[in-house]
Amino acid sequence: MKEAMADRSRRRVGIGDVAARAGVSHATVSRVMNGNTTVNASIAQRVQAAAAELKYKPNPVGRSLALGKTETIGIVVPDLSNPTFQSILRDVSIAAARDGYRVLIADSSEVSSEEAILAGEARRRCDGVVLCAPRMSQDELEELAPTLHPLVLINRTTELSSTPSLVVDYGHGIQKLGAHLVELGHRRIAYLTGPERSASNVQRLRGLEKFVQDYPEVELQVIPGGNTYDAGNEASDAVASCGATGILVFNDVAAMGLLHGLSERGIRVPEDLSITGYDDMPFARYTMPGLTTAAVPITQLGSLAWRRMREHITQANAQSPTDHFEPHLEIRGSTAPPKA
Amino acid sequence: MKEAMADRSRRRVGIGDVAARAGVSHATVSRVMNGNTTVNASIAQRVQAAAAELKYKPNPVGRSLALGKTETIGIVVPDLSNPTFQSILRDVSIAAARDGYRVLIADSSEVSSEEAILAGEARRRCDGVVLCAPRMSQDELEELAPTLHPLVLINRTTELSSTPSLVVDYGHGIQKLGAHLVELGHRRIAYLTGPERSASNVQRLRGLEKFVQDYPEVELQVIPGGNTYDAGNEASDAVASCGATGILVFNDVAAMGLLHGLSERGIRVPEDLSITGYDDMPFARYTMPGLTTAAVPITQLGSLAWRRMREHITQANAQSPTDHFEPHLEIRGSTAPPKA
DNA sequence: CGACTTTTGGGAAACGTTTTCTCTCAATGT
DNA sequence: ACATTGAGAGAAAACGTTTCCCAAAAGTCG
Numbered sequence: 142m143k144e145a146m147a148d149r150s151r152r153r154v155g156i157g158d159v160a161a162r163a164g165v166s167h168a169t170v171s172r173v174m175n176g177n178t179t180v181n182a183s184i185a186q187r188v189q190a191a192a193a194e195l196k197y198k199p200n201p202v203g204r205s206l207a208l209g210k211t212e213t214i215g216i217v218v219p220d221l222s223n224p225t226f227q228s229i230l231r232d233v234s235i236a237a238a239r240d241g242y243r244v245l246i247a248d249s250s251e252v253s254s255e256e257a258i259l260a261g262e263a264r265r266r267c268d269g270v271v272l273c274a275p276r277m278s279q280d281e282l283e284e285l286a287p288t289l290h291p292l293v294l295i296n297r298t299t300e301l302s303s304t305p306s307l308v309v310d311y312g313h314g315i316q317k318l319g320a321h322l323v324e325l326g327h328r329r330i331a332y333l334t335g336p337e338r339s340a341s342n343v344q345r346l347r348g349l350e351k352f353v354q355d356y357p358e359v360e361l362q363v364i365p366g367g368n369t370y371d372a373g374n375e376a377s378d379a380v381a382s383c384g385a386t387g388i389l390v391f392n393d394v395a396a397m398g399l400l401h402g403l404s405e406r407g408i409r410v411p412e413d414l415s416i417t418g419y420d421d422m423p424f425a426r427y428t429m430p431g432l433t434t435a436a437v438p439i440t441q442l443g444s445l446a447w448r449r450m451r452e453h454i455t456q457a458n459a460q461s462p463t464d465h466f467e468p469h470l471e472i473r474g475s476t477a478p479p480k481a
Numbered sequence: 482m483k484e485a486m487a488d489r490s491r492r493r494v495g496i497g498d499v500a501a502r503a504g505v506s507h508a509t510v511s512r513v514m515n516g517n518t519t520v521n522a523s524i525a526q527r528v529q530a531a532a533a534e535l536k537y538k539p540n541p542v543g544r545s546l547a548l549g550k551t552e553t554i555g556i557v558v559p560d561l562s563n564p565t566f567q568s569i570l571r572d573v574s575i576a577a578a579r580d581g582y583r584v585l586i587a588d589s590s591e592v593s594s595e596e597a598i599l600a601g602e603a604r605r606r607c608d609g610v611v612l613c614a615p616r617m618s619q620d621e622l623e624e625l626a627p628t629l630h631p632l633v634l635i636n637r638t639t640e641l642s643s644t645p646s647l648v649v650d651y652g653h654g655i656q657k658l659g660a661h662l663v664e665l666g667h668r669r670i671a672y673l674t675g676p677e678r679s680a681s682n683v684q685r686l687r688g689l690e691k692f693v694q695d696y697p698e699v700e701l702q703v704i705p706g707g708n709t710y711d712a713g714n715e716a717s718d719a720v721a722s723c724g725a726t727g728i729l730v731f732n733d734v735a736a737m738g739l740l741h742g743l744s745e746r747g748i749r750v751p752e753d754l755s756i757t758g759y760d761d762m763p764f765a766r767y768t769m770p771g772l773t774t775a776a777v778p779i780t781q782l783g784s785l786a787w788r789r790m791r792e793h794i795t796q797a798n799a800q801s802p803t804d805h806f807e808p809h810l811e812i813r814g815s816t817a818p819p820k821a
Numbered sequence: 822c823g824a825c826t827t828t829t830g831g832g833a834a835a836c837g838t839t840t841t842c843t844c845t846c847a848a849t850g851t
Numbered sequence: 852a853c854a855t856t857g858a859g860a861g862a863a864a865a866c867g868t869t870t871c872c873c874a875a876a877a878g879t880c881g
Contacts, residue, residue: 155837166861171839179859201606202545203837206866211542213585213606221571222763231561234588243606245553245585248574266541266553266583370767394764401767423562424734427710427741429769495867506831511869519829543867546836 154195162191174199214291214450215263217247217256218273219339223368224394224422225439229273229295232443240451242268253277253338257285264289269450271295276338291453293446296341298463305449305461307442311341311419312348314435314468318389318417319352319359321433321470326478327387327415328359333366333376333399335391342391345419349389366391370398377402386414386479393418393425393434400428400475411477421471430474437468494535502531514539554790555603557587557596558613559679563708564734564762565779569613569635572783580791582608593617593678597625604629609790611635616678631793633786636681638803645789645801647782651681651759652688654775654808658729658757659692659699661773661810666818667727667755668699673706673716673739675731682731685759689729706731710738717742726754726819733758733765736772740815751817761811770814777808 160170165184172180173188180188191197205211216233218226234244245267247259253276264270269291275282286292286299298306315332322330332349335342346363353361362383366376373395380388380399390396396418403410410416410430418425421436445464452459500510505528512520513528520528531537545551556573558566574584585607587599593616604610609631615622626632626639638646655672662670672689675682686703693701702723706716713735720728720739730736736758743750750756750770758765761776785804792799 153837157837167838168840168862169860172860175839181859184860198601198605200837202542202551203866204839205542206546206837206868207839209866221567221574227561227567230586231588234561234586235590238588243585243587243603245583246570246574247583248571248578250575261538263583265538370764374767397764398767401769401771404769423710424737424764427714427738429741429744431741493867496869497867507868508832508870509830512830515869521829524830540867543836544869546838546867547869549836 153200154197155200156197159188159191159195159197162195163188210268210454211266212241213243213245213267214447214454215245215247215260215267215270216273217249217259217263217270217275219249219251219256219276221246221248225392225420226273228422228439229443229446232440233271233447236444236447237450240447242447242451249276251276251336251338253281257281260285260289264292268454269293271446271450272297274340276340291450293449293453295442295446302460303453303458305453306463307446307449307466308463309341309437309442309466309468311344311468312351314419314437315345315348315389316352316355317468317470318419318433318435319349319356321472321476322387322389322415322417323356323359325387325415325476327385328479329385330359330387330389331362331364331380331383331385333364333373333380333388333390333395335366335368335395339368345389345391360385366395368392368395370394373398373400374402377406380414381406381408387476388414388416390416390418392420393422393428393432396432396434396475397424397428400432411475413480415476415479417476419468425471426473428475433473433476434471435468436471438466442466493540494537495540496537499528499531499535499537502535503528550608550794551606552581553583553585553607554794555585555587555600555607555610556613557589557599557603557610557615559589559591559596559616561586561588565732565760566613568762568779569783569786572780573611573787576784576787577790580787582787582791589616591616591676591678593621597621600625600629604632608794609633611786611790612637614680616680631790633789633793635782635786642800643793643798645793646803647786647789647806648803649681649777649782649806649808651684651808652691654759654777655685655688655729656692656695657808657810658759658773658775659689659696661812661816662727662729662755662757663696663699665727665755665816667725668819669725670699670727670729671702671704671720671723671725673704673713673720673728673730673735675706675708675735679708685731700725706735708732708735710734713738713740714742717746720754721746721748727816728754728756730756730758732760733762733768733772733774736774736815737764737768740768740772751815753820755816755819757816759808765811766813768815773813773816774811775808776811778806782806 156167156170160167170188173185247263249255256275256277260270270289271293274296286301286304292304294306364379366372418432418434421434425432425434449461496507496510500507510528513525587603589595596615596617600610610629611633614636626641626644632644634646704719706712758772758774761774765772765774789801
């Protein structure tokens with residue numbers, strides 16, 4: 142009760158205020174706030190009471206400074222309007238929240254040169270960073286990775302054995318979709334690409350190379366596309382005139398745009414043309430017709446990403462093999478045997 | 482160069498390291514790092530060089546402690562899987578990033594009792610909080626608001642004149658949609674609701690009360706729905722059998738689910754039934770048929786939210802009138818005159 | 822050339838915690 | 852009765868910055 146009145150003007154109540162109120166030292170207050178048992182029960186109670194009366198809550202930044210950790214992780218994504226990254230963000234966020242961690246977001250707006258900067262900044266404020274499908278080159282990534290250490294990569298890998306990676310096997314998934322079309326009888330197939338800098342796009346292209354080796358009878362062409370509704374829609378003419386009977390689209394979003402464009406042009410799906418998407422986004426079953434797609438188990442991915450992050454935060458030298466996620470076919474109404 | 486070698490073992494380089502390297506004091510280093518001009522050019526250069534060689538970057542948490550600000554804002558949303566909140570999050574995030582601020586996210590998972598806690602936590606770590614469509618009661622909100630001070634509310638308002646609010650006039654928007662149906666000749670209309678706790682749902686209901694007053698000839702019924710694809714889809718039977726010729730759906734997401742369900746039941750849109758959505762989400766023009774909807778200017782909303790936040794962060798006693806956003810009709814293929 | 826400003830940069834306090842030391846005091850054992 | 856231990860609480864250092872306050876050096880003016 143020494144000088145508690147003096148700093149009534151002070152903005153926020155600090156540990157000192159409750160110490161004064163309870164007639165103990167800063168140290169003791171800190172101890173009871175952290176559940177340290179080496180403090181006399183009656184004093185502890187007095188401190189609790191004082192804290193409650195003053196509505197004292199420890200200042201996290203003071204705490205972070207002393208503890209050297211922020212209980213926050215950063216996540217950097219190329220584009221927050223992309224449903225895939227939205228899902229990942231969400232799943233990582235709720236997994237982290239379950240363990241009392243928060244997430245700080247950074248959107249690089251698909252400009253790869255921003256990624257390193259954002260990631261570095263995020264790392265300095267957070268206990269770790271998850272780098273989501275970075276667009277930067279492999280060299281840049283290799284250089285950046287060690288500086289970020291508690292780092293988990295999604296859809297990219299690195300030489301560094303200390304950074305866990307979670308990769309979806311996009312190549313394999315698109316092979317499955319292609320095989321599905323072949324089984325239905327399609328021989329002329331086109332791939333409508335995603336963004337050029339996207340690693341998952343090149344994985345699909347790789348998978349398709351393998352695909353044409355396995356099925357030499359198919360004739361595959363590649364049409365430039367994108368990963369947005371508009372991009373899919375705008376590709377309608379190119380798709381309509383390409384002569385293929387089955388179209389593998391980069392993802393469900395572009396596929397939905399394409400579906401609409403085709404319908405406007407009087408092309409029926411799946412009667413005239415079979416379409417596949419990718420990712421099995423929530424809306425994929427509700428397009429018309431429902432999209433045949435490759436489902437990637439995205440909620441597992443988010444929570445596993447957090448699990449790996451936590452391992453590396455708690456034990457500095459944890460090692461993780463890279464985790465693989467296998468997409469599985471989800472067959473719906475947008476694919477059928479070709480016309481004739 | 483005194484004892485620079487001594488702490489090679491130290492983890493991260495601090496201001497002291499570069500001070501030692503440049504042969505100046507902490508204070509001077511701090512000054513040059515912050516672009517303070519009161520330091521001799523040659524010394525400044527020496528410090529810059531030392532900082533560069535050591536790759537020194539100021540520790541943000543030390544900085545935050547000294548400065549009393551984190552250059553971070555928190556945003557709490559009821560559900561990150563909801564496209565509306567995803568958009569807001571994204572737009573706020575990029576607006577804030579332009580001014581060098583970051584955003585910390587918190588997802589309350591639609592449980593209203595979590596909101597106050599999450600918001601309080603976020604506020605302690607951040608310079609301000611944006612509370613997005615909180616589900617809590619008005620009383621709780623009034624009580625919470627003053628404790629969060631740099632606070633901006635989205636889709637809710639408060640008595641407190643110091644907290645800016647951004648509200649979309651959902652009531653007015655749905656009246657416009659209803660009027661559109663009436664003009665087309667519809668008399669029996671149904672509203673497929675959103676989540677009960679959603680303030681924007683009750684605003685729509687209020688708007689509809691007004692709507693039936695303005696158009697006494699219409700017969701309006703209310704059907705319980707939701708804000709997800711699945712909820713819309715599951716309402717298909719109820720909608721099909723309700724006898725209405727025009728359906729106002731809570732939002733585009735549910736409307737898309739409904740569209741699919743109706744199609745499966747052989748009900749044609751808009752020939753047999755007119756459907757409207759709400760929000761003009763990116764995919765709304767690509768459903769089949771394209772959704773007539775009420776567009777809310779969501780990117781303006783996000784950036785204005787940030788602008789208001791910035792005002793209140795920089796000037797403690799800023800006042801803002803609440804900002805209103807007027808949805809406008811976006812007429813597409815899902816509405817047409819009723820059959821007979 | 823001396824007194825009086827103005828730069829300029831260092832020392833130390835401040836931000837709000839946690840934690841290591843250290844000290845006191847009581848209890849226990851011999 | 853005395854030394855030894857142990858528990859419990861306070862003082863102070865630490866975390867990494869910024870900034871206030873001074874002192875010294877340098878410049879200005881009469």
